[in-house]
Amino acid sequence: MKIFVRGGDFIYKGNTQETLSESLSEVFSNRVKEEKMILTLLAGNLIHGLLLGGVYGLATMGLSLIFGVINVVNVGHGQFIMVGAFVALTMFTVLGLSPVIAIPAALIIGMALGFFFFYTVMRRLIRAPELTSLLATFAMGILLEEIAKLIFGADFRGYYWAVGKITLPITTIPMSKLYAFIGSIAIALFLYLWFSKTRIGTAIRSVMEDSEGARVCGVNVSWIHALSFAIGIGLTVMSGVLLTMFIPVGINPYMGGGYTLKAFVIAVLGGLTSPYGAFFAGLIFGLIENGAYTLFALIPGVAPFPLTVSLAFWMLFFLLLVKPTGLLGK
């Protein structure tokens, strides 16, 4: 896709940022010149960023939960987002089912994958050296990618869930994105209540705080490890379903890696072991990403998409330097 703005100041070659390009092309096609229009564009993109940020937040909660409970950084995290995207795609295009039904299906598939990988791989990594767990989770991600390629092929695919749109003076929001945002908030809120109100949720929190303390209270810590990993993967696969609302032609077996990186940045931003911190950090990240994209696009001779991708690295670098416990951490 190429978008020429201001007589060809830059060329945008995007594949997973269709959101931005859609709104960009819409607004730019009206020959934007005044600063007022730039602010309008920024405001519009920030709304899209916030909506996407909710999904980012949900996608990172699983990473934080898993790191918090079993102390393993899952480098194959983004590949589970990819699994969710294919769950949604398959259910929509093959079975003709709406993404609303794909969400519980993704939870079940994700938790099943979570239990499978826990008992085959993760269980052995809990007390293993970091390098071992990095390699093993990396391999787990590659395995998922290659299985997805065998089944679906390497092409970019997508679908569009046409459920109407809202036209605001500054931008147009497809209802599918709004539903995805509401869905991620509802899931995050449900998880919060489940954690704080139920016996098993409290047990998970206690293991996050002090697994030895939980053990002497009679918590079956190895079961909590397995369950938390499965829930973490379930959340991640669900977020993959919601993400498809934002990437109409961006579903591909290798789409996950970029999201692993974003999830790391968001997790650090949110304090690494706090799933709620991760959710709010996701909102912030979505806003920063889309806001920065809009502003980068104003710089003549600069390709904004690669610059936006590098932004995550810069944020990680800066955060680790300035506040390694996370913006929202203790």
Add this chain to the structure above:
Amino acid sequence: MSSMLKVENLESGYGAMQVLWKPSLEVKKGSITSLLGPNGVGKSTFLLTVLGSVEPWAGKIFYEDKEITNLPTHKKVDLGIALVPEGKHLFDGMNVHENLIMGAYRKEAIKYIDDSLELVYSLFPILKERDRQGAGTLSGGQQQMLTIARALMTKPNLIMLDEPSQGLAPILVGEVFETIQKLQAEVGLTILLVEQNAEASLNAASYVYIMHEGQIKAEGTADKIRGSSDIREAYLGI
């Protein structure tokens, strides 16, 4: 008196490093039994292995004459074995009340939750005053009380304490030992007390084992150990 806990030739360790070299020990029902020894001789590992946090390599563990050697920790807690771990291991992000409720996590303990709360609040009134305060913000002495209280919430018959006086001011050490004696005399618990503080332990316990390099080097009634200058000089430094 019948046996509450009996350990025979226990062996365990971490990775390739063996820590326990076949210690055997018995705790009689209703007694205070003490396991004494300096730092780093395997006392904590002994307790963790009894409870199953550290896997036993060999040897046998009996609780009320039933073998429990390879039961998982949560099943042992169900049976009524509680541990007050070294280093407290409280849930700092939860308040005092939530920590206590976590103590009553097992289904067997939930039934008695009101009685248990009443007991721990009567033993440690300060915890009731501070029940909404974060556990991480308590003083060292209060945290030690909370750790003991949380263990009591599991509704144990046998309570194993790992150096409860460690890091406490001398006046608080006295209080902790008084509490331990109260737990035996008034609440009717059986106690296995692991300590470095030989003086205070010999006063509280009726039977004493002395551990060194992962083995039991001496045992006897508190009076016998106190009376043997050889043992005191060789292992206790008093």
